[in-house]
Amino acid sequence: MIQSGDDLPQIILDSLDEAGITLEDGDILVLAQKIVSKSEGRLVNLAKIVPSPRACELAEKIQKDSRLVELILQESREVLRTRVGTIIVEHRLGFVCANAGIDHSNVAGDGTLQEEWVLLLPEDPDASANRIREQLETVSGCRLGVMIIDSHGRAWRNGVVGTAIGLSGLPGLVDLRGEGDLFGYTLRITMIAAADELAAAASLVMGQAAEGTPVVHVRGFPYHLREAKLQELLRPREQDLFR
Amino acid sequence: MIQSGDDLPQIILDSLDEAGITLEDGDILVLAQKIVSKSEGRLVNLAKIVPSPRACELAEKIQKDSRLVELILQESREVLRTRVGTIIVEHRLGFVCANAGIDHSNVAGDGTLQEEWVLLLPEDPDASANRIREQLETVSGCRLGVMIIDSHGRAWRNGVVGTAIGLSGLPGLVDLRGEGDLFGYTLRITMIAAADELAAAASLVMGQAAEGTPVVHVRGFPYHLREAKLQELLRPREQDLFR
Numbered sequence: 001m002i003q004s005g006d007d008l009p010q011i012i013l014d015s016l017d018e019a020g021i022t023l024e025d026g027d028i029l030v031l032a033q034k035i036v037s038k039s040e041g042r043l044v045n046l047a048k049i050v051p052s053p054r055a056c057e058l059a060e061k062i063q064k065d066s067r068l069v070e071l072i073l074q075e076s077r078e079v080l081r082t083r084v085g086t087i088i089v090e091h092r093l094g095f096v097c098a099n100a101g102i103d104h105s106n107v108a109g110d111g112t113l114q115e116e117w118v119l120l121l122p123e124d125p126d127a128s129a130n131r132i133r134e135q136l137e138t139v140s141g142c143r144l145g146v147m148i149i150d151s152h153g154r155a156w157r158n159g160v161v162g163t164a165i166g167l168s169g170l171p172g173l174v175d176l177r178g179e180g181d182l183f184g185y186t187l188r189i190t191m192i193a194a195a196d197e198l199a200a201a202a203s204l205v206m207g208q209a210a211e212g213t214p215v216v217h218v219r220g221f222p223y224h225l226r227e228a229k230l231q232e233l234l235r236p237r238e239q240d241l242f243r
Numbered sequence: 244m245i246q247s248g249d250d251l252p253q254i255i256l257d258s259l260d261e262a263g264i265t266l267e268d269g270d271i272l273v274l275a276q277k278i279v280s281k282s283e284g285r286l287v288n289l290a291k292i293v294p295s296p297r298a299c300e301l302a303e304k305i306q307k308d309s310r311l312v313e314l315i316l317q318e319s320r321e322v323l324r325t326r327v328g329t330i331i332v333e334h335r336l337g338f339v340c341a342n343a344g345i346d347h348s349n350v351a352g353d354g355t356l357q358e359e360w361v362l363l364l365p366e367d368p369d370a371s372a373n374r375i376r377e378q379l380e381t382v383s384g385c386r387l388g389v390m391i392i393d394s395h396g397r398a399w400r401n402g403v404v405g406t407a408i409g410l411s412g413l414p415g416l417v418d419l420r421g422e423g424d425l426f427g428y429t430l431r432i433t434m435i436a437a438a439d440e441l442a443a444a445a446s447l448v449m450g451q452a453a454e455g456t457p458v459v460h461v462r463g464f465p466y467h468l469r470e471a472k473l474q475e476l477l478r479p480r481e482q483d484l485f486r
Contacts, residue, residue, distance in 0.1 A: 081484040088484060096399040151435070155398035155485035156339040157406075158478050159416045159436030161443065173402045192394070193402030194447065200404065201444030204437065207465060222450060235401050241324040241331060242398035242485045 002034075002214075004041035009135035012215055021217055028145035028170055028221050029136065030202035032214035033121060034103065036128050036148050036166075042120040044071060062087065068102065068118060075100035075120060080243060093125065094234045095165065097152050122148065125166025126229050133168040145170030145218075145225050149199040155242055162203020164195040164233060171195065172233040174223045193233060194223050245277075245457075247284035252378035255458055264460055271388035271413055271464050272379065273445035275457035276364060277346065279371050279391050279409075285363040287314060305330065311345065311361060318343035318363060323486060336368065337477045338408065340395050365391065368409025369472050376411040388413030388461075388468050392442040398485055405446020407438040407476060414438065415476040417466045436476060437466050 002008065012029060016022075037043075051059065051066035055073055059066035062082050069087070073079070076089035086098050101121045122128045125148045133146040148166035153159075164172065174194040202216040237243055245251065255272060259265075280286075294302065294309035298316055302309035305325050312330065316322070319332035329341050344364045365371045368391045376389040391409035396402075407415065417437040445459040480486055 083484065154436075156478055156483060157436060157439065157476050159434040159439065159476065161436050161440050163400075191402045192446075193397075193400060193404050196400065196402065197404050197443040197447045200440040200442075201447060203435075204440045204444060204465060222447060233400050233402065235399055240399060241326065 002038040004038065004043065006039045008035060008039040009132050009139070012132075013136065013139055015215065016217065019217075023136070023140040023142045023144065024219065025143045026145075026219070026221065026225060027142065028147060028198065028218040028225075029132075030147045030149055030198065030206075030216040030218060031129075031132070032206055033101070033125070033148055033150040033165060034119065035214045036122050036125070036132075037103075037119050040122055040128065042122060043117050044120060046071075046116045046118055058082065058087070068099075071102055071118065071120070072100040075102065090237075091121070093121065093165065094231065095152075095163075097150070101150055101165070121150070121165065126168065127166075129166040129168035143169070143225065145221070147195060147199065147202075149202060151203060162199040162201070162206070164199045164230060167195055167228050167230050169227065170198075170221065170225050171223055171228050172230060173228075192223075194221075195228075195233060245281040247281065247286065249282045251278060251282040252375050252382070255375075256379065256382055258458065259460065262460075266379070266383040266385045266387065267462065268386045269388075269462070269464065269468060270385065271390060271441065271461040271468075272375075273390045273392055273441065273459040273461060274372075274375070275449055276344070276368070276391055276393040276408060277362065278457045279365050279368070279375075280346075280362050283365050283371065285365060286360050287363060289314075289359045289361055301325065301330070311342075314345055314361065314363070315343040318345065333480075334364070336364065336408065337474065338395075338406075340393070344393055344408070364393070364408065369411065370409075372409040372411035386412070386468065388464070390438060390442065390445075392445060394446060405442040405444070405449070407442045407473060410438055410471050410473050412470065413441075413464065413468050414466055414471050415473060416471075435466075437464075438471075438476060 046067045049067035049070050051070040055070035056066045059069040062084050072087050077092050078090045081088040088098055089100050090096055091100050103119045129146040129148050133144055137144050146168045147164055149162045150165050151160040152163040172195040174192045177190045205216045206213045289310045292310035292313050294313040298313035299309045302312040305327050315330050318335055320335050321333045324331040331341055332343050333339055334343050346362045372389040372391050376387055380387050389411045390407055392405045393408050394403040395406040415438040417435045420433045448459045449456045
């Protein structure tokens with residue numbers, strides 16, 4: 001039940017304390033986007049949004065609230081595809097997702113009709129992860145990783161999976177080139193999206209509905225921690241065969 | 244070091260025994276595609292493949308071994324995209340992947356030059372998972388899930404992630420519609436690709452290079468186990484905006 005302005009790192013530290021967990025070097029905290037966005041005051045009252053003509057036109061075409069479409073367009077660099085109810089965009093943060101990651105679910109306004117409020121993604125999730133990590137590291141004295149995740153749809157496959165949208169202190173990609181395999185071959189697979197694998201794992205633990213487990217504590221991440229940005233997980237559009 | 248004809252379920256049972264693990268109802272075993280394919284004798288000697296004219300033409304275009312291209316085409320329903328070294332296909336099993344999942348890595352032939360051998364995916368991974376599960380359930384007396392995974396690239400994002408290619412006894416998708424969230428809203432996210440989230444989690448534990456951890460034992464999967472096929476994870480092509 002995070003509110004705008006809440007001290008999220010302190011809340012996480014208190015929760016770890018309650019759970020009897022002492023942070024150690026190499027631990028990673030995975031945070032649901034929602035709690036980060038809420039703490040950063042990213043709730044928007046739809047009633048105050050005036051849709052542009054472009055938003056109105058698209059909204060009619062896909063049968064969606066024109067004010068919500070306006071926000072989706074504001075949060076995006078480009079519309080890639082549309083279908084009824086859904087706009088697949090390149091988000092201003094660089095990743096491809098549905099409806100710019102804007103969320104009705106689990107969002108409470110300040111007494112106003114709740115359906116009128118929506119939650120935008122954090123302004124800069126890498127920076128959010130950095131900030132949170134810094135505070136957690138200062139208090140714990142440990143070298144940590146922090147990741148912010150959301151649930152994203154995929155091309156080709158049904159259903160959503162937990163996906164990284166912001167990183168601090170852990171690799172997005174792990175490069176296996178030069179490692180060789182059991183028989184000393186050249187590896188077919190050379191780059192593992194380790195952060196996305198961890199995001200999916202954490203998402204399983206979080207659940208999606210009413211369970212309310214928005215922070216997952218990870219110990220034993222099998223790859224070397226290092227500084228990284230989400231960018232390394234994003235395929236440059238000129239190399240993307242599926243845009 | 245699995246060989247064709249090996250009794251994979253028995254090897255898994257022996258390994259669990261050695262590790263001091265007793266299977267319980269609800270446990271899931273996640274298997275790397277490689278060991279399943281090897282046990283099923285899916286190694287192919289490239290030296291015995293005669294490429295078709297179509298394979299030769301494509302091989303020249305993308306600078307790839309024409310015999311390997313021939314196998315990729317044989318294992319695929321359709322070529323979706325090509326670039327140097329890579330053919331993105333709809334596999335005959337229905338999913339989209341690079342090079343039909345055919346693998347040079349970690350493959351040993353029978354004394355022949357190893358580079359000449361490649362490993363195809365299992366003939367029918369759902370059926371393989373069923374078979375393995377049946378034997379594990381008979382011996383253990385427990386209700387289990389079995390999943391076979393491979394590492395797949397994605398549209399839009401760099402790096403590969405562990406992905407389900409065969410299922411038995413666990414859901415591919417989990418439908419959250421009607422669950423409601425903390426505030427009783429309609430959920431934005433309604434279908435979770437739970438099997439793929441678990442595949443990614445298991446892949447993290449397996450690693451990709453020389454570690455050799457091809458089976459992951461999962462306890463505490465948070466969703467209800469049920470009968471399912473991989474099919475439910477595959478988006479029908481007419482609903483896929485990114486083909």
